[in-house]
Amino acid sequence: MKDASAPQQELPKLPNTAWAVLGLLSFPGERSGYDLKKWADSSLRFFYWSPALSQIYTELKRLEQLGFAVSRIASQDELRNKRLYSITDAGQRALAAWARETPAGPPVLKHGVALRVWMGHLSEPDELRKTLEEHRDWADRTLAEVQASEDTAHDRWPFPALVLRWSERYYQSERDLAEGMLADLDELFAKGDVHVAERPGGRG
Amino acid sequence: MKDASAPQQELPKLPNTAWAVLGLLSFPGERSGYDLKKWADSSLRFFYWSPALSQIYTELKRLEQLGFAVSRIASQDELRNKRLYSITDAGQRALAAWARETPAGPPVLKHGVALRVWMGHLSEPDELRKTLEEHRDWADRTLAEVQASEDTAHDRWPFPALVLRWSERYYQSERDLAEGMLADLDELFAKGDVHVAERPGGRG
DNA sequence: GGGAGCATGTAACGGGTTACATGATTGG
DNA sequence: CCAATCATGTAACCCGTTACATGCTCCC
Numbered sequence: 001m002k003d004a005s006a007p008q009q010e011l012p013k014l015p016n017t018a019w020a021v022l023g024l025l026s027f028p029g030e031r032s033g034y035d036l037k038k039w040a041d042s043s044l045r046f047f048y049w050s051p052a053l054s055q056i057y058t059e060l061k062r063l064e065q066l067g068f069a070v071s072r073i074a075s076q077d078e079l080r081n082k083r084l085y086s087i088t089d090a091g092q093r094a095l096a097a098w099a100r101e102t103p104a105g106p107p108v109l110k111h112g113v114a115l116r117v118w119m120g121h122l123s124e125p126d127e128l129r130k131t132l133e134e135h136r137d138w139a140d141r142t143l144a145e146v147q148a149s150e151d152t153a154h155d156r157w158p159f160p161a162l163v164l165r166w167s168e169r170y171y172q173s174e175r176d177l178a179e180g181m182l183a184d185l186d187e188l189f190a191k192g193d194v195h196v197a198e199r200p201g202g203r204g
Numbered sequence: 205m206k207d208a209s210a211p212q213q214e215l216p217k218l219p220n221t222a223w224a225v226l227g228l229l230s231f232p233g234e235r236s237g238y239d240l241k242k243w244a245d246s247s248l249r250f251f252y253w254s255p256a257l258s259q260i261y262t263e264l265k266r267l268e269q270l271g272f273a274v275s276r277i278a279s280q281d282e283l284r285n286k287r288l289y290s291i292t293d294a295g296q297r298a299l300a301a302w303a304r305e306t307p308a309g310p311p312v313l314k315h316g317v318a319l320r321v322w323m324g325h326l327s328e329p330d331e332l333r334k335t336l337e338e339h340r341d342w343a344d345r346t347l348a349e350v351q352a353s354e355d356t357a358h359d360r361w362p363f364p365a366l367v368l369r370w371s372e373r374y375y376q377s378e379r380d381l382a383e384g385m386l387a388d389l390d391e392l393f394a395k396g397d398v399h400v401a402e403r404p405g406g407r408g
Numbered sequence: 409g410g411g412a413g414c415a416t417g418t419a420a421c422g423g424g425t426t427a428c429a430t431g432a433t434t435g436g
Numbered sequence: 437c438c439a440a441t442c443a444t445g446t447a448a449c450c451c452g453t454t455a456c457a458t459g460c461t462c463c464c
Contacts, residue, residue: 108316
């Protein structure tokens, strides 16, 4: 016989993006795909990433097919149809089950700048320093963007606000780390014992 | 007429992985695909990521076809063929040109733990705390792995060593950030004003 | 007039993963 | 004897991107 107290079973295997999109929808209100993209750009992208618009639309459709979301058309005219999505109870339950049952796993980092320094023997010292300085400046700018984001309306929900605070510290740290690497680089160059394997174009 | 002082033009559009693999090869010595995987696991993975073995083999073949690498078979017997790769001059030049001409771009971060906290309203406080504590412990373990890696032979090249030092600080920071988020979470819960949108299974 | 923002969608492509296939050697 | 490590490779699959297609409204 079936046990009524153990109902939730169907956790379809979906890409993380699908759950992230459903997560955006899990906050009160109706949103269009376009809205979600803007929100992702001003929030998710700082610690996760912002999916392409085309993928958001794709996921939204899939979510609706699964019964995790519903949409209605809110259009003044027929040509310009704006579709607003909202989460369903089933969607809310599935998302909660996913959060409960799927371990978050370690963060994925692809740090192109670090990779460049790792292969530092391929670049000229000045080039390397420039790359790092630009990265430090990028971290500064991103930090400013995070702070700007904290002032916007939808990021005042307690948990998103908390993660934005975390992001602030993260980019501050990213900046400091860049400075640290810069200092280490200078030290390395000062010692003069760096073997530049193959200077591009240079023969001797 | 052709200008002999501007020879390097053919920078084929390759995925970053290809350049990363070529980068591994740009250090003196011959290596098998298997060797490269081990090295990536103990080094690259801390700040970039470690491609699957199958992909390393694929890239290695592509690199050889392009003339950026050469291989020779070093086998005792016929069944067990071990193929050792090394970089060519053309490969060295192409890699240097790539490093010179392709901007590194911002780092890519996909922080699943932060995403979970962002959707904190879907989880019970204890679950959330547990996720964060595990993440902090993971950062500790990874830090220890970085330190262990610093003792191994191939990571004594100056630039790789420098990046490992950077990684050390990075994971130290990751740990601190986790602690900070934990503290913020506790504060949030203490205030008691957290609206848990839909507690799984809970109706009231 | 034109560019930016709003708004939705399809199609092609490929990067990278997991699963599978194979088999030797070494050490507990 | 079995697990782990060494060692290479193919095939299926799909996630996610870019490019493309369309057309509105608002503002300079």
